[in-house]
Amino acid sequence: MIRVENLVKRYGHLAASDHLTCSFDENQITVILGGSGSGKSTLLRQMTGLERPDSGSVWFDGIDLTRAGKKTLYEKRRKMGMLFQGSALFNDLNVYENIAFPLREHTRIVENNIRTIVTMKLEMVGLRGSESLMPSQLSGGMMKRVGLARAIVMDPRIIFYDEPTSGLDPVSTGVIDKLIRDLNTKLGITSVVVSHDIESCFRIADKIIILYFGRIIAQGSVDEIKNSSDPRVRQFINGEPEGPIPFARSERDYLDEILMT
Numbered sequence: 562m563i564r565v566e567n568l569v570k571r572y573g574h575l576a577a578s579d580h581l582t583c584s585f586d587e588n589q590i591t592v593i594l595g596g597s598g599s600g601k602s603t604l605l606r607q608m609t610g611l612e613r614p615d616s617g618s619v620w621f622d623g624i625d626l627t628r629a630g631k632k633t634l635y636e637k638r639r640k641m642g643m644l645f646q647g648s649a650l651f652n653d654l655n656v657y658e659n660i661a662f663p664l665r666e667h668t669r670i671v672e673n674n675i676r677t678i679v680t681m682k683l684e685m686v687g688l689r690g691s692e693s694l695m696p697s698q699l700s701g702g703m704m705k706r707v708g709l710a711r712a713i714v715m716d717p718r719i720i721f722y723d724e725p726t727s728g729l730d731p732v733s734t735g736v737i738d739k740l741i742r743d744l745n746t747k748l749g750i751t752s753v754v755v756s757h758d759i760e761s762c763f764r765i766a767d768k769i770i771i772l773y774f775g776r777i778i779a780q781g782s783v784d785e786i787k788n789s790s791d792p793r794v795r796q797f798i799n800g801e802p803e804g805p806i807p808f809a810r811s812e813r814d815y816l817d818e819i820l821m822t
């Protein structure tokens with residue numbers, strides 16, 4: 562469905578994507594795991610054509626998105642849905658207008674039909690009746706669900722979720738997990754989920770990719786990852802504070818930096 566080849570993206574000296582090669586299969590839920598700053602969001606931005614890599618390719622629907630012109634990219638991106646980290650709702654638009662936005666932007670669907678589509682999407686995320694609420698009046702879990710309704714409003718073939726459950730209580734997390742699964746099984750939507758929630762990942766993933774400082778250190782099924790002997794993978798899935806994964810990522814040694822000032 563989508564294939565990333567030798568992707569490199571640098572910010573200054575830091576390689577946020579360091580020669581990434583992986584594929585995301587049709588009809589599957591692939592979860593990208595990794596600690597904070599490991600390059601998950603950066604990878605998603607490149608896969609959705611929001612940002613161009615320094616080198617490498619992103620193959621989707623027969624073309625390399627990294628070399629596509631504006632018009633082609635725009636057309637391909639209509640087949641993609643995106644739930645941004647932090648939902649990224651428009652604060653000055655109510656729930657209805659937030660969800661209707663992509664339809665107004667990309668189509669000429671008349672208002673009556675827009676209303677029907679928005680109602681259907683709100684029903685899917687369990688928020689019918691919240692049309693007139695403003696984002697500031699929503700709980701964190703509701704915001705994610707509105708973001709999700711907006712992500713699916715164009716009936717995408719693939720949905721990218723950036724941290725769909727972060728900051729949510731276990732029940733809301735379960736609701737979102739179930740929604741992701743349902744969209745995948747009932748509508749056959751391919752899903753790419755960025756997460757650092759291991760439990761949620763194990764519940765929904767068909768395939769897991771683990772990033773570490775911009776590199777892939779492991780990929781495979783839930784069982785393969787659970788049984789990995791790589792100490793970095795073990796530390797990550799067990800949430801251990803001590804181990805090969807450092808908490809901070811800095812070019813300079815801490816002591817050097819302190820002594821310099």
Ligand SMILES: Nc1ncnc2c1ncn2[C@@H]1O[C@H](COP(=O)(O)OP(=O)(O)OP(=O)(O)O)[C@@H](O)[C@H]1O
Pocket residue numbers: 572575577595596597598599600601602603604646757
């Ligand atoms: N636009 C940018 N300019 C400079 N550096 C950036 C930019 N975007 C990301 N980075 C850096 O790239 C690295 C990876 O960032 P990214 O946002 O992809 O991490 P992440 O895995 O999504 O982390 P988190 O789990 O905290 O969201 C970080 O060190 C970050 O500071």
Ligand SMILES: [Mg+2]
Pocket residue numbers: 601602603646723
């Ligand atoms: Mg991120």
